[in-house]
Amino acid sequence: MNKNGTGPGRVRDALLIGAALAVITYLHYTTPPERIEYHALYRAAYYLPVIYAGLRFGLTGGVAVPIVASLLYAPWVILFIGRPEQGVLPAIADILLLNGAGWVTGMLQEVESRRRREYLLYAEKQREVREELERRAVRISEMNRELERRLNEKKELEEQLRRADKLAALGQLVAGVAHEIKNPIGVVKTTVQVMEREFTGNEHVAEFTRVIKDECDRMNQRLSQFLGFARPAEPALADVDPREAVETTLEMLGKYLPERRVTVEKELEAGLPAARADDSQLRQVLLNLIINAVEAMPDGGELTIGANLNRDDPGYVTFVVGDTGAGIPEPDLARIFDPFYTTKPTGTGLGLAVAHRIVDAHGGFIEVESGPGQGTTFRVSLPVARRA
Numbered sequence: 404m405n406k407n408g409t410g411p412g413r414v415r416d417a418l419l420i421g422a423a424l425a426v427i428t429y430l431h432y433t434t435p436p437e438r439i440e441y442h443a444l445y446r447a448a449y450y451l452p453v454i455y456a457g458l459r460f461g462l463t464g465g466v467a468v469p470i471v472a473s474l475l476y477a478p479w480v481i482l483f484i485g486r487p488e489q490g491v492l493p494a495i496a497d498i499l500l501l502n503g504a505g506w507v508t509g510m511l512q513e514v515e516s517r518r519r520r521e522y523l524l525y526a527e528k529q530r531e532v533r534e535e536l537e538r539r540a541v542r543i544s545e546m547n548r549e550l551e552r553r554l555n556e557k558k559e560l561e562e563q564l565r566r567a568d569k570l571a572a573l574g575q576l577v578a579g580v581a582h583e584i585k586n587p588i589g590v591v592k593t594t595v596q597v598m599e600r601e602f603t604g605n606e607h608v609a610e611f612t613r614v615i616k617d618e619c620d621r622m623n624q625r626l627s628q629f630l631g632f633a634r635p636a637e638p639a640l641a642d643v644d645p646r647e648a649v650e651t652t653l654e655m656l657g658k659y660l661p662e663r664r665v666t667v668e669k670e671l672e673a674g675l676p677a678a679r680a681d682d683s684q685l686r687q688v689l690l691n692l693i694i695n696a697v698e699a700m701p702d703g704g705e706l707t708i709g710a711n712l713n714r715d716d717p718g719y720v721t722f723v724v725g726d727t728g729a730g731i732p733e734p735d736l737a738r739i740f741d742p743f744y745t746t747k748p749t750g751t752g753l754g755l756a757v758a759h760r761i762v763d764a765h766g767g768f769i770e771v772e773s774g775p776g777q778g779t780t781f782r783v784s785l786p787v788a789r790r791a
């Protein structure tokens with residue numbers, strides 16, 4: 404940075420100072436020596452270019468210009484030496500003072516411009532520090548977000564673990580109870596069958612035994628469901644093409660969807676890797692989710708079913724089942740995977756619990772996104788099959 408302004412400005416100022424010196428000197432030499440008061444005035448006038456030079460050119464100007472002025476003025480003093488009435492002594496004193504004034508002004512100016520330079524340096528440094536601080540603030544807020552994301556992840560994992568524990572404990576209990584009930588039901592059913600044979604021809608008895616048999620069958624069916632939940636079969640893992648799994652599941656549903664005025668929107672990503680899964684268990688999970696979706700849209704709607712590579716972890720294939728139904732209220736979201744949690748008059752509340760168990764056994768995870776009026780989307784992520 405140029406401390407004294409630009410080049411042309413400096414030249415102009417130097418010329419101005421030179422011209423002032425010339426004019427004052429000219430006046431000295433052309434004014435009769437006896438006009439003391441005029442000469443005193445001219446001597447004083449030298450201070451103007453000297454001080455200006457000191458201000459404008461620092462110590463260099465403050466020293467050089469009074470020397471030049473002294474050299475210009477000295478011959479005039481010498482010419483009139485020996486004539487004390489012309490004020491020789493005050494003239495010499497003035498020359499000294501003039502030089503002194505020039506030096507002091509120049510020096511002060513140097514100090515001032517050094518201070519200005521220091522200030523500019525300081526300001527520059529401050530700007531750098533501020534920028535660094537801003538950069539750090541951005542980094543801290545990024546770290547905060549990352550931390551928050553990890554905490555959420557941890558919370559979700561803990562929630563999944565909690566659910567898995569709960570499911571396992573409940574599973575054992577249900578298995579025990581189901582087993583205990585299954586035998587007496589078997590006894591009831593065979594006894595009724597014996598009764599049927601004993602009382603052939605009696606219409607009333609036939610009617611009663613039919614009802615008892617039907618109810619026994621229904622109970623057995625439920626118990627099988629419970630046992631399926633309580634003692635899920637080990638998944639027989641194989642490489643499963645995600646597109647094929649989705650397509651065959653939809654085929655199994657046949658006319659079920661159009662009859663309920665549900666249209667299907669397929670979103671199958673091309674070039675998906677195979678998933679490591681038990682084919683029939685995967686279809687069971689998808690069926691449970693689809694049936695829930697359809698039940699959430701009693702007046703029809705759109706079912707989205709798709710498969711894509713997991714957005715956060717490419718080690719997983721994600722199956723998506725979405726609906727345009729009423730959605731699940733926030734407080735209920737935490738309970739939908741709980742066994743026997745249902746909001747349906749004839750539901751068992753086992754659909755999602757079973758789906759969760761199956762997905763757990765696959766080393767995968769299941770997520771739900773829902774809100775009142777925005778429908779519900781379930782995402783089931785299963786590990787990608789490792790290529791041989």
Ligand SMILES: Nc1ncnc2c1ncn2[C@@H]1O[C@H](COP(=O)(O)OP(=O)(O)OP(=O)(O)O)[C@@H](O)[C@H]1O
Pocket residue numbers: 691695696699726728729730731739740744745746747749750751752753754755756779
């Ligand atoms: N797609 C969905 N939209 C709205 N609510 C849903 C959806 N899926 C599940 N739910 C809620 O979660 C509850 C539990 O579902 P889950 O499949 O476990 O049991 P269910 O459907 O009630 O009974 P089941 O599947 O045994 O016949 C449902 O009762 C319902 O309240």
Ligand SMILES: [Mg+2]
Pocket residue numbers: 691694695753754755
């Ligand atoms: Mg269900």
